Amino acid sequence: MSVTYVLVEQLDGRPEPVTLELITAARALGDVVAVVVGEPGTGAALAPELGQMGAAQVVTAEAAGASTRLILPSVDALHMLAANNPGPIVIAANARGNEIAGRLAARLASGVLTDVVGINADRTAHQSIFGDTIQVSAAVGGASPLYTLRPGAVDGVAQAAAGQVAPMEIPGATAKDVTITSFTQSAQSDRPELPQAKVVIAGGRGVGSEENFRTLVEPLADALGGAVGATRDAVDLGYYPGEYQVGQTGVTVSPDLYIGLGVSGAIQHTSGMQTAKKVVVINNDEDAPIFQIADLGVVGDLFEITPQLIEEINKRK
Known part of the structure; x- marks a missing residue:
């Protein structure tokens, strides 16, 4: 062979x-x-x-x-x-x-x-x-x-x-080499790495603020042992760091479960997550394109639904 x-x-x-x-x-x-x-x-x-x-x-x-x-x-x-x-x-x-x-x-x-x-x-x-x-x-x-x-x-x-x-x-360094002169490692999270995560909780523009990412998106990810992702809009607005952006100009993910909070479903984002095995979305706009690829879609206020979801998940642990 x-x-x-x-x-x-x-x-x-x-x-x-x-x-x-x-x-x-x-x-x-x-x-x-x-x-x-x-x-x-x-x-x-x-x-x-x-x-x-x-x-x-x-x-x-x-x-x-x-x-x-x-x-x-x-x-x-x-x-x-x-x-x-x-x-x-x-x-x-x-x-x-x-x-x-x-x-x-x-x-x-x-x-x-x-x-x-x-x-x-x-x-x-x-x-x-x-x-x-x-x-x-x-x-x-x-x-x-x-x-x-x-x-x-x-x-x-x-x-x-x-x-x-x-x-x-292998050969040693030559004049063609680019050499690292200093290195500062970024803070390591206890969450799984985004590209390999089996569960991804993604927040979009609808999450509304950096604070809401910390109080809604991150706790839901932690309750499910998942990683946090963000849409380009959320990153551009400063809600979450750019290395967590999912989509054409970010990371491509293929988790077992993707949950989108306040995600509209622009192609820039969905191209990086639509190979997920199960897609669940919460959005107050029933016409949002994300519902077209969702296995389960909830039309409602994510600020009311997400805390209840986190509480119920933690009860069942």
Whole structure:
């Protein structure tokens, strides 16, 4: 069986949740080779967990200073592997992953499909396009086709494999490198990361204020163990930070449950959430477009309904 390379997403010495999704999707194409790029010793610490996820082999592509360099260490590692033993490459569809995929496609003379939502054994992939209104199957050429997988699009399923460690040295920094000189980590929330969240509570313009996000949207998210999202209008009005924006110019989510509070349903927002398995909305405008894609729609005052909903959920815990 052929090999498939997966670029491991990691944070604080642990694989991020999207890594299991990448390994699960890549399994259809061949034995999974998980590629860990970082400082010396990084890969060995991650190998046992990656093996339990389904990696037959864990390549530890390491070099001193790799953690302070952007993009190139990962591009170099995957290029070296695929040039020697060609095979498909699966990467997370985020800003970093898409740039890595583009550079690799040029180096390897292979095609690339971005933001796919599923990968098939025949090397075709599913894409959800035009604001997630049309599903297509696309094919890509080359000995090492590249796919960037939308976080949350595939349910990660662990399937234990050998996880054999294979060390590999990668080139050090050159004049082409962009190096991080300082880094301040943002405050970490106890809520799940928005792209991977199974429950998303989104607030729109109708929420009315930053304070109402704190007193209505956030408590409902916490009651359900979910993440908070916001529409572009809510972000532009300063109700919630921009990194939580859901939509065409924000994050795409595919949760099991999406609840929209005061969300009108503009295409800019719905294109980023309409693949949710269940959509519930509360809005006082019965003609709001969001009701057209809702599985359950409540026409009413969110300021009356939401506190009652939170209270009832907490009662049943």
